[in-house]
Amino acid sequence: MIINLLRFFRGYLLIEIRGNALERFINQIIELEINLWDLQRIKKDYYLAKIYINDFKRLRPLVKKRMCWVKILDKRGLPFIISGAQKRLFLLSGLILFLLILYLGSSFLWTIEITGLEKIPENKINQLLRDSGIRPGILKREIDTAELEKELLKGESRIAWVNVQWRGTQLYIEIVEKKIVEKPDTGNIFAAKNGLISKLIVLKGRAVVKEGDTVTKGQPLIITSKNQEQAIGIVKAHVWYEATGSSKLYLKEIEYTGRSKTIWGVKFREKIIWLTRDKPPYKKYQRERQIKRIPKWRNIDFPIELIKEKYKEVRYHQEKRSKDLCFYLAKKKAIEKIISEINPEGVILDIRTEEIAVSDPNLIKVRILVKVEEDIAKLKGGS
Amino acid sequence: MDYIRKQFTDIFDLSPEITLDLPLVMLVGQQRLYIENHKGITLYNPDEIKIRVKSGIITLTGKGLMIEDIKTENLSISGQIEGIFYDKG
Numbered sequence: 300m301i302i303n304l305l306r307f308f309r310g311y312l313l314i315e316i317r318g319n320a321l322e323r324f325i326n327q328i329i330e331l332e333i334n335l336w337d338l339q340r341i342k343k344d345y346y347l348a349k350i351y352i353n354d355f356k357r358l359r360p361l362v363k364k365r366m367c368w369v370k371i372l373d374k375r376g377l378p379f380i381i382s383g384a385q386k387r388l389f390l391l392s393g394l395i396l397f398l399l400i401l402y403l404g405s406s407f408l409w410t411i412e413i414t415g416l417e418k419i420p421e422n423k424i425n426q427l428l429r430d431s432g433i434r435p436g437i438l439k440r441e442i443d444t445a446e447l448e449k450e451l452l453k454g455e456s457r458i459a460w461v462n463v464q465w466r467g468t469q470l471y472i473e474i475v476e477k478k479i480v481e482k483p484d485t486g487n488i489f490a491a492k493n494g495l496i497s498k499l500i501v502l503k504g505r506a507v508v509k510e511g512d513t514v515t516k517g518q519p520l521i522i523t524s525k526n527q528e529q530a531i532g533i534v535k536a537h538v539w540y541e542a543t544g545s546s547k548l549y550l551k552e553i554e555y556t557g558r559s560k561t562i563w564g565v566k567f568r569e570k571i572i573w574l575t576r577d578k579p580p581y582k583k584y585q586r587e588r589q590i591k592r593i594p595k596w597r598n599i600d601f602p603i604e605l606i607k608e609k610y611k612e613v614r615y616h617q618e619k620r621s622k623d624l625c626f627y628l629a630k631k632k633a634i635e636k637i638i639s640e641i642n643p644e645g646v647i648l649d650i651r652t653e654e655i656a657v658s659d660p661n662l663i664k665v666r667i668l669v670k671v672e673e674d675i676a677k678l679k680g681g682s
Numbered sequence: 683m684d685y686i687r688k689q690f691t692d693i694f695d696l697s698p699e700i701t702l703d704l705p706l707v708m709l710v711g712q713q714r715l716y717i718e719n720h721k722g723i724t725l726y727n728p729d730e731i732k733i734r735v736k737s738g739i740i741t742l743t744g745k746g747l748m749i750e751d752i753k754t755e756n757l758s759i760s761g762q763i764e765g766i767f768y769d770k771g
Binding site for chain 1: 722723724725726727728748749750751752753754
């Protein structure tokens with residue numbers, strides 16, 4: 300096995316030997332210390348053998364002396380492969396060049412992608428990268444991603460978490476910013492809602508309003524002399540909530556009969572061809588249309604759509620309700636509207652309900668007014 | 683002279699193929715044969731090979747015989763070996 304490999308590397312020839320008394324010829328060959336192998340007698344005067352390239356030249360004078368003919372049938376081994384490739388030098392060098400460019404090209408940093416920035420300007424990160432010596436065109440192995448993460452964290456205090464990784468030749472930087480809880484700009488207390496102040500207890504600071512004052516939303520209530528200090532106090536106020544609700548006396552209800560039918564159609568451009576022949580015979584129905592399109596592929600928009608229509612038979616149903624019930628329902632709707640606005644810690648002092656006259660005799664409209672005592676102290680002004 | 687050499691070899695327990703230039707034949711199953719110290723081939727056919735050695739001729743019979751390797755000192759033969767005969771040349 301090993302010897303075959305050696306022969307392959309040295310390069311050998313497959314030769315044919317023709318002539319008479321070839322045994323003697325072979326003896327003469329081996330006396331010259333020429334190595335022959337895989338010697339085969341095909342016919343009486345026709346041998347095949349293998350011989351090293353450099354030995355073949357030494358065979359020449361011997362062949363001339365005797366009545367023998369030696370012919371090369373095949374050239375085998377590495378030296379011939381190399382010399383064969385030399386003829387296609389340009390192809391080979393092109394291939395090597397291509398691989399080289401591919402390898403070199405993939406070992407450089409080409410682009411930098413930064414994601415996750417909200418408040419930090421991208422230039423800031425770019426500046427940090429430049430300071431660490433990172434710019435497109437440098438070798439990839441010069442960048443230690445773990446080290447770069449540390450540097451970015453150190454360089455920009457607003458970064459909470461950073462991940463640096465390679466995406467091919469792209470340096471992908473993922474940043475998560477710190478959520479900074481904004482401190483109130485001043486230490487004052489403002490009104491959160493419009494209301495009439497009923498109770499005012501100042502623990503720290505100076506009150507600018509007094510009990511019984513009407514305040515509007517955003518108005519300062521307690522201020523501190525020194526801005527750094529936080530005003531503390533309880534400001535209870537009567538706050539009014541108002542909402543309206545309405546309800547119909549006659550109620551039209553849709554009732555499904557349970558019968559339904561589905562029909563199919565094909566829409567080509569603007570024309571619809573119905574595959575199901577008859578439309579359902581319902582007098583009153585609800586129609587649900589579903590359109591199925593072939594997904595858009597590249598820029599080609601297929602003009603064919605499949606249409607599925609479901610007809611559900613319905614029946615209308617009218618009901619007259621009592622006025623009391625309508626009143627109750629309208630009030631309930633109105634309360635539902637404002638219930639979310641009312642501070643859950645507030646105390647409801649009064650609920651006033653009144654009917655509003657409307658032109659529509661079918662409609663009953665109700666306004667409710669809720670008086671709540673709640674804490675309206677808020678740390679931040681404005682909205 | 684040969685007699686003295688033989689005595690010498692026997693006394694010192696030396697390898698006779700080296701000191702006396704005798705052939706060393708090694709047979710692997712029926713498929714391969716190595717011969718060291720051959721003196722050339724006298725006949726080669728796919729079913730019969732005659733190899734000259736110092737003290738005579740070794741005849742090999744078989745089928746599809748092929749000289750796998752041949753050098754000045756040794757040779758190896760592969761194929762279906764069926765018989766080995768030794769003739770005093």
